[in-house]
Amino acid sequence: MVLERGEVANSWRRERWDSLRLLTPNWQNRLPGYEYSGSDPDGYMGMGEVVEFISRFALVSAAPVRTHTAVTSLRHGEAGYHVATSAGDIRCETVVLASGACNVPIVPAVRQAVPPGVHNVTAFDYRNPDDLPEGGVLVVGASATGVQLADEIHRSGRPVTLSVGEHVRMPRMYRGRDVLWWMDVSGVWNQRYDAIDDLTRARRLPSPQLVGTPERTTLDLNALDAIGVGIVGRLSAVRDGRALFSGGLRNQFALADLKLGRLLDTFDEWARSERRDEDMPPPERFEPTRMPRSSPLMLDLHSGAIRSIVWATGFRPDYSWLDLPVVDEKGRLRHEGGVVDAPGLYALGLPVLRRRNSTFICGAADDARDVIEHLAGYLATRSHA
């Protein structure tokens, strides 16, 4: 059975901002035996459409979902696991943790030093610019969430400053195709976890700077700089009411541009080896990320220029209900490709669980197949014994 504390597609109903669209194109959001069948395969679903898409999948796959059933504790029990829920206790032999990778916003400790007059909001609480007071906004974090919110808030008429650390730059379109089409066909997205040199780093990689818009716009730092969003370095400290930013922007830009160049080389190599070069426009290279005309190293948060801070600094899973010794000191689940460090316990939907696309809708099917194969083997051995 599938236990869900809210309703099917709960995270898409409750934990996303109003204007969000998927950054994966509609054709790509495949689930086992189920795909997009609407009239706009190259478009990007809004939240209402995602909820409908996933809810319909739950219906057609006849998933045995028990909604409004929160798991409050999971521990070893007789012959397996004891699951305490808001609707009573359950005993089972195996458990798959599919509770999501993005349950809680990560907010850096410097938040504590922000002066009380500045309004703070995380990407979890933010719904639209009307939630913010009038006046300047500092958006901290420049991955998918940060660039999208910086753009939206800037368009609401508020002056926006975006604090940029390590980031992954991507154009929306490359050689006439969606960049995520290239990720798909070139095999980059399907790369297996055991073929990745530095898996720990791959699992910590921020989400790409992408947005899903009907115009298929690229939303990188050059685009934000061009519309007047201020760009500053990584927020390193808040001291005496002053936000201090790292001076390493040029290096961050160079690194992101270099990685983008390597990714495009991989795509071009794939096109050459598959003899697809003639079907498509020639390789492109993009203007390097421009250094902003001015990039202050300090903003005085007492001055009134910044009225709110939006923390777009990532998310983490919530394992507070796991009464099992399977989480390390950094709060990460100990697992090998979704096989958790406790017999009969499995996980899905975590960063690069088995493939680079493990935290995307389209990555669920392959990972689930592999993990369930192991789970079925485990049950078969037990019943044999």
Ligand SMILES: Cc1cc2nc3c(=O)[nH]c(=O)nc-3n(C[C@H](O)[C@H](O)[C@H](O)COP(=O)(O)OP(=O)(O)OC[C@H]3O[C@@H](n4cnc5c(N)ncnc54)[C@H](O)[C@@H]3O)c2cc1C
């Ligand atoms: C801002 C944002 C944008 C994204 N955009 C895209 C995109 O464009 N394309 C894409 O493919 N992916 C996107 N993702 C990733 C997307 O969230 C995942 O693809 C997908 O949600 C993973 O599904 P999941 O079921 O593993 O996790 P979730 O969708 O998080 O589902 C986990 C479920 O578990 C429930 N739950 C948690 N704890 C408990 C408990 N203790 N008891 C009972 N139930 C519990 C939650 O209510 C939730 O419904 C985005 C993620 C975020 C945060």
